[in-house]
Amino acid sequence: MATDPIHQFQISRWIPIEVGGLDFSFTNSAAFMVATVVGAGAFLLLTTSSRGLVPGRMQSVSEMSYEFVASMLRDAAGTQGMRFFPLVFSLFMFILTANLIGMFPYFFTVTSHIIVTFALAMLVIGTVIVYGFMKNGFGFLKLFVPEGVPGVLVPLVVLIEIVSFLSRPISLSVRLFANMLAGHITLKVFAGFVTTMGAMGAVGVAGAILPLLMTIAITALEFLVAFLQAYVFAVLTCMYLNDALHPSH
């Protein structure tokens, strides 16, 4: 397993559960999702439990993450958008914590499976569609008809807008999944070079310094990507929610 870069993404059943012919097993993926939720929840609860007026170091980290997401949402969707703050904040913390937990060696990265990221993206788009229709009725469909388009072009533009709208959950989920998957594979491949070259005698050991440096650099890059992808997911969620709040032109 040491040299197989794909092995780290394999799902294994920890507690097999089967209900009515369907597989509900508690897998390593499920276990790390639980760890993510517990970790993020415990961090926020414990760091804010002292409720200091002058926040300590850890409390200010919690407050910063709150302020960060709140200002992001207010910028993109206005003050009305703040009713979605629990959703956006939960998504941001879940993805960020899952990405960071995945950075531990031998840990499973939940967000490197497309079904997980796709479920998150469908949750966002589902919220946008349901809330958009609830709030605006059929006025929500104006989202697909841009203003100032010549009458002849309207059917074509509407079709393009619909395809563009449908591509949102795909781009949202593929981006997160592909980044985590590619990053972890690259990391593993370069780390594998170190051991392979190290077994080739003195010259190999000297040469192994290069992939080792590369591995260190990629690890740093992966931490950046872990944060960046959580941020991008949250920002786009805010922008899509803005469409549900204000679809008219």
Added chain:
Amino acid sequence: MTGFGNALRLSSEFIAGIAVGAALGWFVDRFAGTSPWGLIVFLLLGFAAGVLNVLRSAGLVAENGLRRDGGGGRQGE
């Protein structure tokens, strides 16, 4: 946002547009029996949607939903 993040974002927007167009066309063909016209037409539409997605994320085309009270929420990107 960093240039790296921007690059990843733009490319995935473009690819998603084409992928959704192709998938829609394939399903239309499958259920309406219009092969290969559905695929051709929707692939082209998907290409257009992909370009639209990219231009929109780059801020070169007005966003669909209004930014009246948002006020340029994407400046930081």
